[in-house]
Amino acid sequence: VTRVAKEVGTEGKLGGQAEVKGVSGTWKDLTDNVNFMAGNLTKQVRGIVKVVTAVANGNLNEKFVLEAKGEVAALAETINSMTDTLRIFADQVTTVAREVGIEGKLGAQARVPGVAGTWKDLTDNVNFMASNLTTQVRGIVKVVTAVANGNLNEKFVLEAKGEVAALAETINSMTDTLRTFADQVTTVAREVGIEGKLGGQAKVPGAAGTWRDLTDNVNQLAGNLTSQVRAIAEVSTAVTKGDLTRSINVEAMGEVAALKDNINQMIANLKDTTQKNNEQDWLKTNLAKFSGMMQGQRNIISVAQLIMSELTPLVGAQHGAFFMMETSENAPMLNLIASYAFTMRKNLSNSYRLKESLIGQCAFEKKRILLSDVPENFIHISTGMGDAPPRNVVVLPVLFEGETKAVIELASFKVFSDNHLTFLDQLMDSIGVILNMISSSMRTEELLQELKRSNAELEAQANELNDKAKLLEVKNQEVELASRSVEEKAEQLQLISKYKSEFLANMSHELRTPLNSLLILSKMLSENKEKNLTPDQVKFASTVYSSGNDLLGLINEILDLSKIEAGKMPIDPKQVDLPEVTDYVERTFRHMADQKGLDFQIVMEKGVPRTMFTDVNRLQQILKNLLSNAFKFTERGKVTMNITPVGRNQKIAGIVLPTNQTIVAFAVQDTGIGIPLNKQKMIFEAFQQADGTTSRKYGGTGLGLTISREITRLLGGWLHVESAPDHGSTFTLYLPQNYNGVDFAPAALPESNTENNVDVPPLPADADFTGCKILVVDDDSRNIFAIDSVLEDRKMIVLHAENGKVGITQLNENPDVDLVLMDMMMPEMDGIQATRTIRKDSRFTTLPIISLTAKAMKGDREKAILAGASDYVTKPVDPEKLLSVIHIWLEKSGRKKSITPLS
Template sequence: LELKSTINTMVDQLSAFADEVTRVAREVGTEGQLGGRAQVRGVSGVWKDLTDNVNFMASNLTSQVRNIAQVTTAVANGDLSQKITVDAQGEILELKSTINTMVDQLSAFADEVTRVAREVGTEGQLGGRAQVRGVSGVWKDLTDNVNFMADNLTSQVRNIALVSTAVAQGDLGKKITVEAKGEILELKSTINTMVDQLSAFADEVTRVAREVGTEGNLGGQAQVRGVAGVWNDLTENVNFMASNLTSQVRNIAQVTTAVAQGDLSKKISVDARGEILELKDTVNTMVEQLRGFADEVTRVAREVGTDGRLGGRATVHGVSGVWKDLTDNVNYMADNLTSQVRNIAQVATAVAQGDLSKKIDVDARGEILELKTTINTMVDTLSSFSSEVTRVAREVGSQGQLGGQARVEGVYGTWKRLTTNVNELALNLTTQVRAIAEVASAVTSGDMSRSITVDAQGEVAELKDNINLMVANLRETTRAKDWLESNLARLAALMQGHRDLMEVADLILRELTPLVNAQYGAFFLAEPDEDDTAIRTAIPTKGLAYIAGYGSAAASVVDTGGMPVHGLVRQAALEKKRILVEEAPPDYIKINSGLGEASPASVVIIPIPFEDKLLGVIELASFSRFSDVHLAFFDQFVNTIGVAINTIIANSRTESLLGESQRLATQLQERSDELQRQQGELQRSNAELEEKAALLATSSQYKSEFLANMSHELRTPLNSLLILARLLSDNPDGHLNDQEVQFATTIHRSGSDLLQLINDILDLSKIEAGRMDVRPKKLPLIKLLDYVHATFRPITLDRGLAFEVSVGEDVPREVFSDEQRLQQILRNLLSNAIKFTANGKVELRVSRVKDPEHKYVREAEDLMAFAVSDTGIGIARDKLPVIFEAFQQADGTTNRKYGGTGLGLSISREIAGLLGGRIIAESEPGEGSTFTLYVPVVYPGHEPVAEAPPLHRAPDRTPLLPAQLAEPTEAFTIHEQEDNWPTPTKLEQWKTGLAGKVLPGRRVLIVDDDIRNVFALTHVLGRVGMPVLYAENGREGIETLDGNPDIELVLMDIMMPEMDGYETISVIRGTPRWAGLPIVALTAKAMPGDREKSIAKGANDYVPKPVDVDQLLTVVCDLLAPEVDDTTDEPTASGEQESTVDPVAPPTIE
């Protein structure tokens, strides 16, 4: 038998090991669910090593794959700072190295491209290139493209810089020749044009310099057309220089000619500087040498003629005759010349400063008179020219008076050309601006047929082209808008007044199809909702129905019967978006006529929405493409169609509802009369019911008070009976033989049965009075299953039954419900299953019910099902309703085989209803029974809240089921295994572990008026080494506390004479030195609200009578444990050594 068990256990473990390894391999290797681990319990040796190795492999693979996914996700998001750091070997190491190398190359590529962009685009360092080593494929193409862009930009900018440098150095023979596009091409054209203008300017200046300076052709002027600004100023300055040089040279020639002819009355008087000034000095010196005139005459000639110091006079002493005449003539000539030159200089300075109001008024003769006349004429001409040019500039440029012309009389040469150029400029500007204004005015007036036709160049030509393009665009936009609005209005007017959907659909297709140059059309109408009967006759089944066509018929629709349930029509209906198909395949649609057929070029499918629902779909096909105007028309027109169709549907529905409302109004009036007759009878019935309700409330109150008193009176003797019977059954001293121990065990079991009967009666009373409370909280399912298994597995083992618990794959980890009530229901169902099963098995199956079609899903969307099945005697079908009634059983005869009160199922059914669920029974006689408890996963009466911390800790239990119930796993079954579940402990066991450190020597005060309870509790506490003090009521308890400051715990009864437990607890808590004293409330009343009231008064915990010894000692141990150091065997709160009370002999009561 042992070998059999060993081999079977080995097979079970190997099977579990294989299942777990297979699951982990499938999840990690096939399904990609990383993080899975094999859970094989109870294995050791090589099987444990194999399990650990499998888990190590899965964990290692999970960390590697997740690290790789993290790095690749970072690269996809543009983060190149992360690398794969997880340890790897083999092919994973190669993958790691490959990805890290890829990240390095991408990072180097990004750095190089950023560097080149910064150097070329920001810092202006041309010639930079990206150097990325080891790249190939698309990364090499990207690098080459970046370098090509940088090279192209470098060559263009350097060529522009080369030409600009040449111009700056005076070399006008170079132009920009590099290929360019876009804005660089515009810059190239502008610079080349500038070079051409500079070259023309240089040629003219060179010609004038050659004619005047080399060939001696005085009077030459530079003629450079098309220049303005500084270039125009430079041209005028060159011409001014040539004119000045001509006047100087001619003056010198005149003087030398006069001297050669013996006329010594003339001198060089023109202003000069530099080498001209030197030439002037040379001629004057020649005159001085030729004349051999006196030093004075030479001085005067030098001062007046050479130094320009006018006003000098020759003083020659001792001369007479001709020399005196000559001296006087010279002095006269000097004075006259001084006045003339000073007057000429004054006028010339005023002209140079822009003052044209002054003239030469000195007397003069000869050439000086001609010079005077010439200069005065020049001043008049300049003044007239300036006035006219200023007038034209002001009228045309500032005042906007186009058409003005400069009129300067008597000008020739350059001045006439300047006047002509100004007039030509004003005329061109006038013509161009008037042409632009004429077109702009026409556009403003709505006339889009005009355009600018005047000749123009440069920026004015660009402006002309832009305005003409703008007018053309406006003309096309206006035409499209007019077409759109007019046709929208026309079709909307045509649809008004129609009440038949078929007629409207046919009208829409007849008008819309030719309007957009289409040759094929189909109209599909959506089926209405269930309550929309207005157009039901037009749609035989759900979906989209073909109701009208243009060049098409229902038979041409792809799906049978003209109902397109698939394809683009259905897709457009689902998305409520227009779908346009360009270049349709040749066999897509055939548009035919009497002469032939052909395929369309474009197909458009247009959904017809109204608010948030779809009313229909229109499909059109055309031999040509649909224009943007047509598509815009579709988008706007469908809204109009939607409103029209909805209006027809609404009108039809309104007519239908109007008839229905009239019919209902008649019925309502008839019912109103009937209700008035019934109201009188109802009032009389209500009066009778109120009277009966008052009597029932009084009766219920009497019954509740009776049950509370009876509970107290029954529980009080039961308390001492159960505790003492428990002490006898423990037989710590071994004084009792086995039969006597069995007697004591039977007494304890009978008392427990009686206690359960009392609890059942009280529960039934609470339910009938509507006072059964529900305390929902988050309940881990593993905790509930632990309780079930710990409670019933020993019982089934004792009866030789198999006990199985199975949990479905999708069962949640926790539920939000009342833990105590769920335990009570499962305890009743499992107790009944075990009681009525002689052999076979009892099974608890936990599953989740989410199917809305399930026959028991009513109130909640998400249910848990606890199914208790057995292989017992079964129940007849006609007895199934009876067993849920109070005090009813399937076998209620006097010679029945099974006992019981018949309250368990009745109470369970009512509690299930309080939890929002129900219990369903299924059974066949002789085949066993199945009772299924359906409860919501979340209690419907409350929202889930954070669970409050427990008042005390329950004894540790080793969980049998895996904690990850919420994860999808294979369904599992618990069969018989090693019994490691806690059973009712013997008192001797409370002397070991933490309790052995906490309890001995801790003094306890029991406040209770029933000496039997005191006697029983004293023996229990004395067995674990706790000395006991006793007080008969609350007042004596307070006095005992005053006299014994070493009391560390109070067990307080509630119902006592003089001062009850509630008042006593309040007094203790009101005393500062007792504020932290642990108090446990004990009561035999055990009615609703007792626990909450005790805690509110100040008790630390609550234990109902009859007292469960294990529960009481657990509560006491939890309350005293925080004050004890777990590392020592001595209590640290009181400082006493381990109790010297003999745990064997009955303790004495102080």
């Protein structure tokens, strides 16, 4: 028992048993009881150890299930209660740990019923830890969520310690950095992208790592964008101010590089286009300037000197010479008639034959000669300080209808540009036209003077015949002789009449041919359909067109005089609005007044009726003649046109005005050279002026006042002049308010000598000529160019031929031609012969052939129609009228089905 008690109670060796051999009775019972107690104690302790060991090993499901009583039973119950509490505590702590630590479910709490003491403290600590962790994590989540949603003003403000406090500080620092970064980037983006303020940079203090790199990248982006946009803006601003020498040189890649390249290419294209436009503007402006400057000139030497003075410095030349082609008995000679900075030298001549020197060679070949790298011993350009050889010399032929009229030589220290050479080539054609016009005018004046001399001789001879006729009664032989003389003079009169008709025909043809292209092209330019001309250029073209019409009017004046003499001048009276007449006068002469620096006024006094019943065209013709003379002979001062009513029974210039109607006076007053009293009747005679020298100084044919006087008489009025030398002149036109006709019986004279085109219906607005093939047969390149411009503007296909023979060849090669425009006067084969040949071909019996010619005398139309022409149109032709005639014949022939049919 002692051993067992020692092993169990003292040494802790359970399972021991008392072994007493031979024991029995009470000792046996005592031994068994001791062993039973030891066995029970062993089982109970081992049960407790098993439970405690299981708890120690984390198994909280083990329980003490042995029977026990007393304190052992209480101990067992306590141990079992402890394991239940531990199991519940472990489950709750595990749940909280899993939800908070693994599943991320914040806010969980451990709930252990009946817990007390240390376990309650432990449970409270776990719950406090979970609550703190939940609050801190939710605070972090709130801040992070706000940052994720773009709210960078949220901060972590809960109390924390240790690493959580460091984390909170890090998060708050991160949000501050992000807020600063966002503010800076937003500011840069707003300034650069929205407000257009370039140069902005993001400044984020303390930024490091990725944020520093991101800030630097944003600043680099803004800096690159700023430098690129500023470079583009700087160049674009320079371009808008007209500086096309700039280009964008900033480095760029991608689309910005493509944009830079496109803008640079655009500037280059714009520079090239602007340069070409400026060159064309310069060329057209100066061509128009020279055309206007030479218009109205009547003296070849004056024109030549004017050309030298204006042309030489215009093209940058410092030396110029003008050689005129003059025909002598031996051979044609080119004589120097005008120059610019020309110095006479011993080894140089003023006259050259054809092929002699470059001057004669240029005239012979009819081509431009350009010299470069001129040698030292060549011509020298002299100044007051020395002389030097030029760098470039150009020799230019002045041609008209393939004939050399003159040669111009220019020398320059610089190289002539292509634009200058193009300008010179085109100007030579205009100079050729002007020289031919002046030569024709001089020939006309010579013929007129010859005609006057012949008339005077005939008149003297007629007087002589009258004297001899009185003697015929005495001497029969003298009668017979005088009769033969009269017959000879009659033949001379017929010959003179023939010369007059031929003169009118030649004058009409020679002037109408260049006028045709001049009027067509200047009208097309003045219409400015492509809108590529400036207002001044349109005005220049309109001036050229107006001047051409003036020249055409000069031709018509001579024909008008013939009509008046023949009694064929028609009068077409209608209601005339006088303010419209004054507007016409203002439009016609205001530009002339501004050019000459004259004061020009139109005054309509009170009492003047607003309307008149008269021929407005004839009224305007008279006023235009009177005002043209006033401006021509007035160098300074003013020109005034006064319109006044004239009282009845008023006596003017010895004439008492009628009392049965109202008279209107149109007085044209100037401060010009004036007219002597003894010349005031002569100026109303044909081809007469107050002073023979004025025909050279002022030009003109002397027909204007003659025609004005006769038209005034036809309108039932009269002209009156008051003038004195150096005190100006006043021409007054008196007309009745209402035209009642005049007692005028025209002489029974032959029909008019000129052909008039028949009336043509207007061109339909929707007429379409696209694809029509037209053959133009004309030997004048200017007419071909002008007519081509009209036809190609309407999308027609145009073929050319310089004479009838080439035209027939073109027609055989192009049998699908829809219509032929045929000139009459051409070399090698004229239009009449060509038309007859074409009509002999069965393929072209219905082909429309329109005679388009400057021959406008009577009989020319019949010749063309008899030869086979479909129609006849005289030059200069109106483009709309020509298109209308083409439209009519294309529709009639049926050769072009796409043509809009006539109504």
